[in-house]
Amino acid sequence: MRVSCIVLLACSLALAQAGTWRQSQDYISSDELRPSWTHRHSEMWPCDVADYPEAYLLIHKVEKRLQRMNDEQLKNRIVDYVVGELRDCKTGNEMDEHCVKRSIGYAMSFINRHKHQQL
Template sequence: MNSTLVILLISALVLVQARNIRFSEEDNSSQVSHPHSVNWPCDVGHFPEAYILMHKVDKRLERIDDESTKERIGNYAVSQLKQCILDGQMDVHCVRRSIGFTMSFIHHQMSLANGM
């Protein structure tokens, strides 16, 4: 009975240790490469919650030729995303609210660029 209990305890410890090693390897591999665009700094770009805003902005930037306008829009979007980082986590609700603000900012910048 005691030997069975010892074997179960050792097996449980081995499984927990193997799980911890696997998760630490996944953490290290996720830090090496980021799936986000090179237009985005890593401090906001590595949050999957931010991808929807980044994707929308990237699509809008493809249609803009003026580099200074692109830079203003990119800086605005990054500042919006940085405001959504709380305790090292990206607040998805904040990102969703930022989409509207950022799209409005893009529209305003486009209006200024077109002389309206």
């Protein structure tokens, strides 16, 4: 009987610890989605798209790709394309998160196509 109580107690403590660990992992994952830049207003991104948290993921991914490029003209073309995509995702004063996520693939494809054309 005593062994059963000890095993039950140990299992309960292990489950409680696992739940706490999972919550801390969820918190870390949500922080990783934040953009690399600390403020919303940037010379690169106009306020009408950069002010929406839904746009952060796409902007962050594009910024990471742009860091590896040297051609300013290509960078400007890519930013213009992404801004157009983000503006297409706006409806009134809201940005459609699903539209932005779909735009990630379009933007990455656009970047790859233009990078390969320059080589």
